Amino acid sequence: MTAALVWPEETPAPESAVVIASGGLDSTVAAYWLRERGAEVTLLSFDYGQRHRVELDHARRVAAGLGAVHHVLDLSGLGAILSGSALTDGGVDVPDGHYTAEQMTATVVPNRNAIMLDIAVGLAVARKIQAVVFGAHAGDHPIYPDCRPVFLSAFTWSATTANEGFLPAGFAVLAPFLRATKGQIVALGAELGVPLGDTWSCYRGGDVHCGTCGTCTERREAFALAGVTDPTRYAAGMAGVV
Amino acid sequence: MTAALVWPEETPAPESAVVIASGGLDSTVAAYWLRERGAEVTLLSFDYGQRHRVELDHARRVAAGLGAVHHVLDLSGLGAILSGSALTDGGVDVPDGHYTAEQMTATVVPNRNAIMLDIAVGLAVARKIQAVVFGAHAGDHPIYPDCRPVFLSAFTWSATTANEGFLPAGFAVLAPFLRATKGQIVALGAELGVPLGDTWSCYRGGDVHCGTCGTCTERREAFALAGVTDPTRYAAGMAGVV
Numbered sequence: 076m077t078a079a080l081v082w083p084e085e086t087p088a089p090e091s092a093v094v095i096a097s098g099g100l101d102s103t104v105a106a107y108w109l110r111e112r113g114a115e116v117t118l119l120s121f122d123y124g125q126r127h128r129v130e131l132d133h134a135r136r137v138a139a140g141l142g143a144v145h146h147v148l149d150l151s152g153l154g155a156i157l158s159g160s161a162l163t164d165g166g167v168d169v170p171d172g173h174y175t176a177e178q179m180t181a182t183v184v185p186n187r188n189a190i191m192l193d194i195a196v197g198l199a200v201a202r203k204i205q206a207v208v209f210g211a212h213a214g215d216h217p218i219y220p221d222c223r224p225v226f227l228s229a230f231t232w233s234a235t236t237a238n239e240g241f242l243p244a245g246f247a248v249l250a251p252f253l254r255a256t257k258g259q260i261v262a263l264g265a266e267l268g269v270p271l272g273d274t275w276s277c278y279r280g281g282d283v284h285c286g287t288c289g290t291c292t293e294r295r296e297a298f299a300l301a302g303v304t305d306p307t308r309y310a311a312g313m314a315g316v317v
Numbered sequence: 318m319t320a321a322l323v324w325p326e327e328t329p330a331p332e333s334a335v336v337i338a339s340g341g342l343d344s345t346v347a348a349y350w351l352r353e354r355g356a357e358v359t360l361l362s363f364d365y366g367q368r369h370r371v372e373l374d375h376a377r378r379v380a381a382g383l384g385a386v387h388h389v390l391d392l393s394g395l396g397a398i399l400s401g402s403a404l405t406d407g408g409v410d411v412p413d414g415h416y417t418a419e420q421m422t423a424t425v426v427p428n429r430n431a432i433m434l435d436i437a438v439g440l441a442v443a444r445k446i447q448a449v450v451f452g453a454h455a456g457d458h459p460i461y462p463d464c465r466p467v468f469l470s471a472f473t474w475s476a477t478t479a480n481e482g483f484l485p486a487g488f489a490v491l492a493p494f495l496r497a498t499k500g501q502i503v504a505l506g507a508e509l510g511v512p513l514g515d516t517w518s519c520y521r522g523g524d525v526h527c528g529t530c531g532t533c534t535e536r537r538e539a540f541a542l543a544g545v546t547d548p549t550r551y552a553a554g555m556a557g558v559v
Contacts, residue, residue: 238427
């Protein structure tokens with residue numbers, strides 16, 4: 076099952092990797108998958124003024140569980156510049172509803188993945204780490220242009236060109252779950268023994284998951300589809316589910 | 318002369334532009350050149366823990382002179398992550414000597430241009446600004462891989478792909494001086510009436526330009542080659558020049 080999940084399938088695991096760690100399901104399972112394959116894992120998280128900053132505590136918990144080096148970079152000044160997104164701007168409401176619905180485009184932070192990946196590439200060059208890994212998955216494609224395979228190709232070319240002569244041998248930018256569904260990622264996580272209850276998904280960022288925003292909806296569905304018991308506490312239930 | 322300086326030559330000036338402003342000669346002349354061509358100019362500077370942070374005061378002076386909106390983003394946490402460069406690490410000496418000498422590669426901050434450009438792209442998307450502009454010039458190519466034309470092509474493809482559906486019409490990433498020498502940039506600046514004395518080049522970051530580091534050496538030569546009187550105060554002279 077693992078083989079069918081990971082993309083591109085022929086890619087060997089790197090010896091070392093920086094994983095962009097949101098504290099959520101995808102990046103956490105990716106980090107555990109890399110460690111399972113023998114990679115030395117470093118986690119990199121960002122405080123970019125996001126409303127759901129609680130995810131950083133969860134990223135720290137994940138790092139502690141992995142015993143991984145964890146860098147948290149303060150990018151909170153970015154919020155003032157990239158204003159207008161529901162994730163950083165207090166004046167915009169986080170929409171309820173299904174994650175793939177059109178209204179969820181309100182949560183797009185302009186160019187966020189490229190910014191985070193570029194910093195991860197800088198870290199990889201500075202510390203001679205062989206790969207940069209992020210947790211984009213198939214469900215992200217319809218709404219986030221920077222989660223598509225074509226973006227991964229373009230970004231990789233750009234990063235390779237920008238750092239020619241300074242990159243570790245075999246350097247790669249990997250999004251191993253780019254063709255996987257969230258349900259498959261949860262199933263893989265359960266198979267690897269990942270403490271999935273330590274992860275955080277909710278965009279609202281309260282004490283417990285709200286249960287109704289797009290990412291909570293997607294999280295609940297992923298556990299259900301994977302046939303894995305959901306350890307998450309939700310503040311409110313989906314109609315017909317709880 | 319202006320036409321021959323600017324690359325690519327057929328590119329019309331954008332209606333609006335974010336200029337990555339270091340407070341140095343190249344980005345300052347680029348900003349004045351854009352305004353001369355009718356563009357609404359926004360400046361974006363970064364505090365990334367650089368030793369020559371005094372350049373930020375010069376960027377502010379340039380912004381005031383232009384009457385331009387100026388964003389300064391605190392990226393000072395980046396220094397701890399991208400350690401090992403002479404520009405951010407107190408334990409590494411800034412080398413004397415000619416800017417193109419091999420030892421100047423000690424001043425490379427891993428992936429710096431891509432990080433700054435991608436944040437500028439985020440700003441452009443958020444504020445509907447038509448172009449992102451940076452001041453790379455022909456003299457930068459030999460030592461900085463992220464100042465080459467091939468990087469500009471790769472980066473532009475990546476940025477366009479990352480933000481498909483969110484970019485202003487006619488969006489472009491421009492490095493108008495990519496085929497210009499520093500001397501030509503100084504000559505253009507003088508022609509446009511740019512207050513070149515307000516700019517800062519020195520990597521050492523004292524009260525006045527040191528006069529001997531790579532960028533000071535390059536700055537002095539540029540004024541000499543352009544036949545423009547150098548308004549800069551230097552702490553020390555080059556042998557045979559002062």
